[in-house]
Amino acid sequence: MFARTSALVFSPQCGQVRNMATLKDITIRLKSIKNIQKITKSMKMVAAAKYARAERQLKPARVYGNSAVALYEKADIKAPEDKAGKHLIIGVTSDRGLCGAIHSGVAKTIKSEIANLTGAGKEVMVINVGDKLRGLLHRTHGKHIMLNCKEVGRKPPSFGDASIVATELLNSGYEFDQGSVIFNRFRSVISYKTDQKPLFSTDVVSNSENMGIYDDIDADVLRNYQEFALVNIIYLALRESSTSEQSARMTAMDSASKNASEMIDKLTLTFNRTRQAVITKELIEIISGAAAL
Amino acid sequence: WSPDMMAARFLRRALPALRQARSYAEAASGAPQMSFTFASPTQVFFKEASVKQVDVPTLTGAFGILPAHVPTLQVLRPGVVTVFSDDGSSAKYFVSSGSVTVNADSSVQLLAEEAVPLDQLDIAAAKANLEKAQSELAGTSDEATRAEVQISIEANEAIVKALE
Numbered sequence: 001m002f003a004r005t006s007a008l009v010f011s012p013q014c015g016q017v018r019n020m021a022t023l024k025d026i027t028i029r030l031k032s033i034k035n036i037q038k039i040t041k042s043m044k045m046v047a048a049a050k051y052a053r054a055e056r057q058l059k060p061a062r063v064y065g066n067s068a069v070a071l072y073e074k075a076d077i078k079a080p081e082d083k084a085g086k087h088l089i090i091g092v093t094s095d096r097g098l099c100g101a102i103h104s105g106v107a108k109t110i111k112s113e114i115a116n117l118t119g120a121g122k123e124v125m126v127i128n129v130g131d132k133l134r135g136l137l138h139r140t141h142g143k144h145i146m147l148n149c150k151e152v153g154r155k156p157p158s159f160g161d162a163s164i165v166a167t168e169l170l171n172s173g174y175e176f177d178q179g180s181v182i183f184n185r186f187r188s189v190i191s192y193k194t195d196q197k198p199l200f201s202t203d204v205v206s207n208s209e210n211m212g213i214y215d216d217i218d219a220d221v222l223r224n225y226q227e228f229a230l231v232n233i234i235y236l237a238l239r240e241s242s243t244s245e246q247s248a249r250m251t252a253m254d255s256a257s258k259n260a261s262e263m264i265d266k267l268t269l270t271f272n273r274t275r276q277a278v279i280t281k282e283l284i285e286i287i288s289g290a291a292a293l
Numbered sequence: 294w295s296p297d298m299m300a301a302r303f304l305r306r307a308l309p310a311l312r313q314a315r316s317y318a319e320a321a322s323g324a325p326q327m328s329f330t331f332a333s334p335t336q337v338f339f340k341e342a343s344v345k346q347v348d349v350p351t352l353t354g355a356f357g358i359l360p361a362h363v364p365t366l367q368v369l370r371p372g373v374v375t376v377f378s379d380d381g382s383s384a385k386y387f388v389s390s391g392s393v394t395v396n397a398d399s400s401v402q403l404l405a406e407e408a409v410p411l412d413q414l415d416i417a418a419a420k421a422n423l424e425k426a427q428s429e430l431a432g433t434s435d436e437a438t439r440a441e442v443q444i445s446i447e448a449n450e451a452i453v454k455a456l457e
Contacts, residue, residue, distance in 0.1 A: 063340055064332040067394075067402040071366070074396045159334040159406065213397055215365040221352065224368040228392045232404060235334055 023278060026271045030264065037260035043098070044253035051189075051246035054156060058186060058243045065236025068229050069197055075210040077200055079178035086123045088179030088199065089113055090165075091137075092237045093130035094153025099249035102184055102241075105194045107136040109182050114141055125174055129165060129238070146174060157242055162235035170227065177201050183237035184244035190251060192244035197233050202226045327360040328400040331376070331386075333408045338386065339376065346377040347401065349393050350451075360399050367393045369405065371451040385411040387455055389448055416456040423449035 071077075079085060091110050093103045110126060110133075117124045125146040128134045134148045147168055152161075178200050185195035202223050205211060329347060331339040348357045350372025369391040377383045391405035426445040433439050 057335065060332060060335055060337045063330065063337045064334055064404060067330050067332060067404055070396070070400070070402050071394050074398065074400070213364050215363045217366055218353075221366065221368050224352075225366050225392050228368070228390075228404070228406075232334075 021270070021274065023271070023274055026267060026274060030267050030271065033260055033263050033267065037257055037264065040253045040256040040260060044250055044257060047246050047250040047253060050156075051243065051250055054239070054243040054246050055186070057156060058239050061236060061239040065232055065239070068232035068236070071229070072198060072200065075208065075214070077205055077208040077210065079200060079204050080207075083177070085177035086125070086175060087117050088125055088127070088169075088174065088176035090127045090129065090169075090179065090181045090199075090234065090237070091133050092181060092183040092234075092241045093133045094241070094245055095131040095150060096153050097132060098252060099245050100252045102192075102245050102248050103130070103132040103136060105184060106182055107133060109194050109196075110137065111141065113180075113182070114144055125176070127165070127169060129234075146172060152238075153242065153245065157235070157238035159231070159235055162238055163231045165234050166227065166231040169230070175201070177204055181233055181237045183241040184248075185240050186243040186247065189247050192248060195240075197237065199230065199233065200226075326399065327358070327362075328398075329376070329403070330401065331374070331403040331405070331408070333391075333405045336408070338408065341400075342378075344376055344378045345381075347403065348373075348375040348377075349403065350374070350388075351393065358393075358395055358401055362395050362399070362401075364397045365395050369393060369403075371448040373411065373451075373455045374403065374405075374408070385455075387411055387414060387452060411455060414452055414456060416453060419449055419452040419456065423453060 089110055091106050093106050097103070114124050114126070124144055126137065126141065126144045127147040127149070128137065128145060129149040130152045131148070131150050134145070138145060149165060149168075176199075178198065180196040180198050182194065182196050184192045186192050200208075202219075205226065206217075206219070206222055211217075326343045327345075327347075328341045329339050329344045330341055331337075331347075346357050346359050348355060349367070350370050351367040352370050353367065355372065369388055371389050372387070374386045374388050375383050376386070386405075386408050387410075388405035389407040391403070391408075393404075394402045396402075423446065426442055426449055430439065430442045430446060433442060
């Protein structure tokens with residue numbers, strides 16, 4: 001990022017001898033880097049505040065979301081391997097950048113999943129929650145994209161947001177057999193990990209072997225239950241993703257500010273040396289002029 | 294390594310003359326504790342707690358869940374959830390909707406879309422909302438809005454019933 005800035009102020013003249021930087025050039029560059037440092041510092045503060053709130057809200061959301069997938073884990077539900085089924089991938093990131101490798105991590109996982117699944121002959125469709133993901137995927141995997149969600153990440157995610165995504169998915173009529181939600185799971189302030197949670201269709205769940213132990217379930221009740229579980233999983237992914245994103249932005253802006261301080265120090269030293277060189281030159285001119293008299 | 298085994302061992306040592314030592318039978322196994330988790334998207338009420346009984350209102354009727362209940366999945370309707378804890382006290386919450394899962398290992402996950410303790414609800418406001426919703430029902434003809442208004446009526450009726 002800073003290399004690009006330097007190209008704006010200091011266009012290197014190829015094929016010519018580069019002139020010694022004048023005081024004016026260094027001053028301009030110093031001023032611009034100081035501004036950048038102010039901006040990155042304030043972005044870090046904002047991200048830190050948002051992160052604190054997101055982490056607080058993540059705790060109950062985690063209990064809630066993990067309970068929602070408890071059924072799939074305890075009943076050990078798996079989709080039948082051999083059937084050429086329809087897959088669904090929901091990728092959860094956000095609209096804004098400057099947060100490190102958040103978006104590219106999810107995009108990389110999605111791309112490798114698509115490659116695996118199409119290699120095995122299955123049909124895959126992707127839902128992008130977040131504009132950045134759309135930008136990363138639409139050029140190469142545009143034909144797999146089913147739905148795009150914008151305006152994600154501006155405010156903390158709510159249950160209503162998750163239910164909007166789920167409603168659009170159910171209304172789209174794509175009858176998937178199984179799928180996964182890919183998001184960044186929050187581990188600590190400095191670390192997050194790209195993770196997946198499984199999704200199953202009502203058919204797969206009701207035909208799964210361990211479901212027999214569950215007493216007397218209506219098809220209707222099971223469908224309602226599945227839809228609710230879908231929203232819950234998306235909600236958990238949104239919350240985890242938002243917390244990871246704010247913590248990653250905090251770290252990214254912090255290191256950007258540190259880099260900027262370093263550059264300011266170096267430039268200040270160069271500035272002082274240049275200033276002393278200019279003074280010495282003027283003195284020499286004066287003295288040799290006086291000596292000539 | 295249960296205490297009963299150790300008791301038996303002491304008994305054998307204490308009375309060496311007695312060939313056969315008596316020991317208490319083990320408590321009836323297989324009455325596992327219920328691990329009860331009750332949460333809404335923004336708040337956790339119980340997390341893997343051990344409680345005696347939980348009464349839930351579902352679409353197919355209200356029923357109580359005790360430890361070692363048969364595994365089931367149910368969808369909630371607006372109503373009151375009562376949690377009876379081990380010491381006999383009970384706590385009531387109003388839930389708007391959600392799901393309840395009882396697993397084979399006696400763990401219960403009660404996930405409510407919105408849940409509040411009953412004492413935080415105001416009966417006057419609930420009655421006012423109910424009347425407003427009922428008058429709206431008479432006015433609308435669009436399917437989707439009718440469904441929404443009917444949901445609102447059902448929820449408000451349940452609140453009023455719970456608070457009376």
